[in-house]
Amino acid sequence: MAVQIEFLKRLPYFAGLEAPVLESVRRYVFEKKADRGETLAFEGEPADVLYFVFSGVVKVFKTSADGKEQIFHIIRPGESFNDVPVLGGGVNPVSAEAMSTLLLNGIKKKDLETIVRENPQVAMNVIQVLSRRVQELIALVEDFSFRHVTSRVAKMLLEYADHRAGEGPRLTQQEMAAMIGTAREMVGRSLKNLENEGTIKMERNRIIIADQQALKHLAGVE
């Protein structure tokens, strides 16, 4: 499948660009496929390509010396990863792994720099993308500092819930724990508590949010 202008137009990086500019951007963009479990970026290694997720889900994470994983972000269609090393230089501060079959659109660092130099609008867009990243990281620190585990689980469930089945990312309890900075057992216990309270229902491989309002109250996001 060829790189689509319609997709590029919806990306925060290229928002507000005129059609001829988008067309010139498209010439630099290439496609890449990956399977579930494939590592796409290694922590501590330089990165030369900025990726946009066209379809599928990617996890961005760090691993401690004793093997504990902290997930920073789940990248969904229309979002990007490798931004920090590509824009700032240096090595990748995080790793990235495909959580499903993936189709990516990639752009090389030198090509992105050419586009940024020629189009001030893209430079403004990049500033906005990075500002949002900072806000997300502040929210993560806030969660770790001020929320108890059940509250973090509630917030994570709301964030990754979809109205229709089969559309959102599918998460293991280990991945949920790595996302909210706790142990897997704590996630299991919190889910059980939420189920006992009637806030959620566990149906085999599906977590159903039964009382969205109560969950919002617990998450402190009303």
Added chain:
Amino acid sequence: MKEMPEIDQEKCQGCGLCVDICTCGALALQDKTVVLQDSDKCGWCTLCELVCPYGAISCPFEIVIE
């Protein structure tokens, strides 16, 4: 077809811990490899994922709003 736990055969070392702990009887060890022998029996208790020392089994959940 029922969704089943996902087994990464490259990571699986055939230790059989997951088979031992599976209370549903859905898993079996065949030629030092874990296989799903009966999908109807799997109750998604996720114990297999919990005990696997190699991270070879995953039981992912989808999250939906009622």
